[in-house]
Amino acid sequence: MGIVSWLIKNQVLVSGTNVFCQGSNKVVKRGSLFSDAIVCDCCHVTFTITGFESHAGCTRHRPSTSILLEDGRSLLDCQREALSSSDHKGNHSVVNENQKKNHSIVKENRKKNHCVVKEKSEANNDNVCSICGFGGDLALCDRCPSAFHLGCLGLNRVPIGEWFCPTCCCKICYRPKCKQECKDHKDNNILVCVQCEQKYHFGCVKAVGIEFNHMENWFCSVVCGNMFLCLKKLLGKPIKVADNLTWTLVKNVSSVDDKEFNQKESKLNMALGVLYEGFNPTFDALSGRELIKDVVFSRESEHNRLNFCGFYNVILEKMGEVISVATVRIYGQKVAEVVFVATKEQYRRQGMCHLLMDEIEKQLTRLGVEKLLLHSSEDAMNTWTRSFGFARMASKDKCQFIDHTFLEFQNSTMCLKALKTPKWPCIA
Ligand SMILES: [Zn+2]
Ligand SMILES: [Zn+2]
Ligand SMILES: [Zn+2]
Numbered sequence: 001m002g003i004v005s006w007l008i009k010n011q012v013l014v015s016g017t018n019v020f021c022q023g024s025n026k027v028v029k030r031g032s033l034f035s036d037a038i039v040c041d042c043c044h045v046t047f048t049i050t051g052f053e054s055h056a057g058c059t060r061h062r063p064s065t066s067i068l069l070e071d072g073r074s075l076l077d078c079q080r081e082a083l084s085s086s087d088h089k090g091n092h093s094v095v096n097e098n099q100k101k102n103h104s105i106v107k108e109n110r111k112k113n114h115c116v117v118k119e120k121s122e123a124n125n126d127n128v129c130s131i132c133g134f135g136g137d138l139a140l141c142d143r144c145p146s147a148f149h150l151g152c153l154g155l156n157r158v159p160i161g162e163w164f165c166p167t168c169c170c171k172i173c174y175r176p177k178c179k180q181e182c183k184d185h186k187d188n189n190i191l192v193c194v195q196c197e198q199k200y201h202f203g204c205v206k207a208v209g210i211e212f213n214h215m216e217n218w219f220c221s222v223v224c225g226n227m228f229l230c231l232k233k234l235l236g237k238p239i240k241v242a243d244n245l246t247w248t249l250v251k252n253v254s255s256v257d258d259k260e261f262n263q264k265e266s267k268l269n270m271a272l273g274v275l276y277e278g279f280n281p282t283f284d285a286l287s288g289r290e291l292i293k294d295v296v297f298s299r300e301s302e303h304n305r306l307n308f309c310g311f312y313n314v315i316l317e318k319m320g321e322v323i324s325v326a327t328v329r330i331y332g333q334k335v336a337e338v339v340f341v342a343t344k345e346q347y348r349r350q351g352m353c354h355l356l357m358d359e360i361e362k363q364l365t366r367l368g369v370e371k372l373l374l375h376s377s378e379d380a381m382n383t384w385t386r387s388f389g390f391a392r393m394a395s396k397d398k399c400q401f402i403d404h405t406f407l408e409f410q411n412s413t414m415c416l417k418a419l420k421t422p423k424w425p426c427i428a
């Protein structure tokens with residue numbers, strides 16, 4: 001097994017991790033790492049790690065030391081660290097060290113119980129507002145690293161004492177600390193619904209009698225649990241829409257089967273290629289990460305605005321060729337958001353986008369989702385409002401979604417559409 005396969009198999013790195021290599025001519029080539037390949041950002045060609053090293057003009061012939069992660073560690077460094085930290089099982093400080101260095105490392109405590117949020121770490125607070133994406137005087141959340149303009153939250157003074165942002169507030173008591181008499185210190189722990197991403201105090205959940213089991217996925221309601229299962233059933237299954245045309249729901253979740261995993265990985269990579277035809281890569285100033293790629297690969301982050309683990313890809317294919325892609329996140333029945341919709345150049349103006357959006361709406365309606373929000377550029381806004389039935393979102397529409405962190409993307413404007421509520425929502 002090569003070093004890269006080893007790193008991915010042992011969950012030291014996730015596939016799609018950004019890497020770069022500097023050639024002797026000082027030119028830097030960037031790419032994404034997959035278990036048996038690196039896909040170059042500049043030319044989208046798939047290389048072996050040795051091939052990528054020489055593509056970058058590097059003549060050291062030591063790809064494991066010359067190919068680096070964004071934080072400067074080489075592939076070999078990652079392997080060494082992983083080996084030494086597995087020698088110290090139970091030593092959490094080692095794990096925490098790694099986390100600070102690289103977010104792509106699978107988090108030990110997350111693996112154990114996905115839905116319990118740990119106490120705020122010493123991570124720096126964000127330097128831009130989670131709602132509008134601009135900097136300035138910001139109120140800082142005491143639980144997560146998110147920051148906000150008071151105006152964007154509709155507040156006119158700085159909150160006194162401990163303050164949790166709308167996303168972090170318990171959806172039962174709306175307070176930082178659980179209002180139930182805490183017999184148990186665990187009552188203040190926060191549970192996150194895997195589907196709608198809303199947060200709840202463990203104590204409040206117990207008090208209102210919502211079921212809690214220590215399974216990997218926790219849902220705030222039967223509706224959210226059912227929706228998650230319906231989506232899971234759709235994953236990876238091509239559905240025919242027209243002659244030679246199918247759409248598939250794809251998400252970067254681990255699979256037991258290696259072959260299946262590789263197929264999914266390459267499909268996501270093709271989808272990313274199609275999106276890059278329509279959008280310029282955009283790097284987040286705080287994390288330095290590329291947003292489109294993080295969305296396609298459903299990357300997690302402790303920053304709400306950079307946490308994309310809820311995203312699914314809807315991929316339209318013509319006989320195996322990816323021709324149209326949309327990325328969707330569903331916050332329970334309240335609202336779903338679509339970001340980045342693109343069609344391969346030679347298939348544009350043939351109704352592919354309509355086909356894809358119709359399928360998305362059909363599925364969302366089936367799941368009982370009430371509203372669809374879409375991020376559009378000013379140029380495309382006319383098309384979305386005239387031919388797709390969206391309306392530009394007014395400030396009053398934004399207030400109802402204050403506890404949701406939608407994607408904030410360069411110069412995009414949000415538009416909204418009400419979906420029909422079904423007579424018979426889908427049951428998993
Ligand atoms: Zn290249
Ligand atoms: Zn703001
Ligand atoms: Zn927060």
Ligand SMILES: [Zn+2]
Pocket residue numbers: 170171172173174175177178179200201204
């Ligand atoms: Zn509560």
Ligand SMILES: [Zn+2]
Pocket residue numbers: 193194195196197198219220221224332
């Ligand atoms: Zn939920």
